[in-house]
Amino acid sequence: MMRIKKALSIGALCFFNLHSAWAAEAPPIAAASDLKFALTEVAVQFKKDTGQDVRLSFGSSGIFKTQLENGAPYQLFLSADENYIFSLRDKGLTKDGGVLYAIGRIAFFIPHNSGVTADGELNGLRKMLADGRIKRFAIANPAHAPYGRAARAALEHAGLWRAIEPKLVLGENASQAMQFAGSGSAQGGIVPLSLSRTPEVARLGTFATIPAAWHSTEPLKQRMVLLRNAGTVAEEFYRYLQKPPARDILSRYGFARPGEAVK
Incomplete structure (x- = not known):
């Protein structure tokens, strides 16, 4: 009986230790x-x-x-x-x-070498599209990324979606879209404003916040x-x-x- 009690006590102690380790992880x-x-x-x-x-x-x-x-x-x-x-x-x-x-907020990003300063009304993007300077433009995939859906809504509001859709490169998520836009793989992008708030990202180009009303259907x-x-x-x-x-x-x-x- 003493051996059984001892075994149960040891087993209970081991379980407690395992549970504590799991809880602390x-x-x-x-x-x-x-x-x-x-x-x-x-x-x-x-x-x-x-x-x-x-x-x-x-x-x-x-x-x-x-x-x-x-x-x-x-x-x-x-x-x-x-x-x-x-x-x-x-x-x-x-x-x-x-x-x-x-x-969350979305922002228009343009690299420094584009010759255009980012603006919240996307006038710079409109000009670059008209000049044929946009070959690839980055947003997150609207199929599963909320920031992608907000970007699409803003582009539709500006009347630019149909012109830019064939040129889109879609990031698996908003962070990847920022990587595409900042690395030179694209000539710009619509990305989370929050990703522009570090020196490493901010020095890649200029950002401008897009009005929330432009993507009110995708808040x-x-x-x-x-x-x-x-x-x-x-x-x-x-x-x-x-x-x-x-x-x-x-x-x-x-x-x-x-x-x-x-x-």
Whole structure:
């Protein structure tokens, strides 16, 4: 009997240690690619303030949604389109409907060697199209990237979609679209404003914010949600993202706060 009790005690201790190790492991976080710079900085500040780590993966919100529907083990999802969150909630995969954490903005980017300065009304792009100087133009893929859909809506508003559609090079996500536009693979692009807020990217060309009204049919309401399997660190990071230190970092990268008027 004593041997049995001892074995049970050892087994319980091993289980407790394994559970504690799992709970302490940095949780995997899925985040829209427009958050690449801003959220990385938030995670650094989170570790300074709490001593906790998170593992960030950046990509297309639509692709992350599909992965989560197929059992991907992310514990927190920060989407660039709140409708993806609602869809996951309706399938019973999340703890609730989540919260808005930011409103995204799109920007027109033109490389320095183009001879044109970026403008929010896309007049420079119109001129380059008329002159035949646009051979390739980068946006994220509208099929699964919210920033791609917003870019398409803005181009349609400007009356340029039909002329530019044959010249489009589509990034798998918004970050890849920025890579295409900034590397010289394209003569410009419509990309997240947030990706222009680092010196490394800003020195590649000029950016101008496109009016939010130009893509009002595709508003970039960015929502986050905890998945059913979320642990304590993911929950803590979720709460941290709603506090002033995180919100201030997001604002500095061009994101509007929920409820803030966006022009």
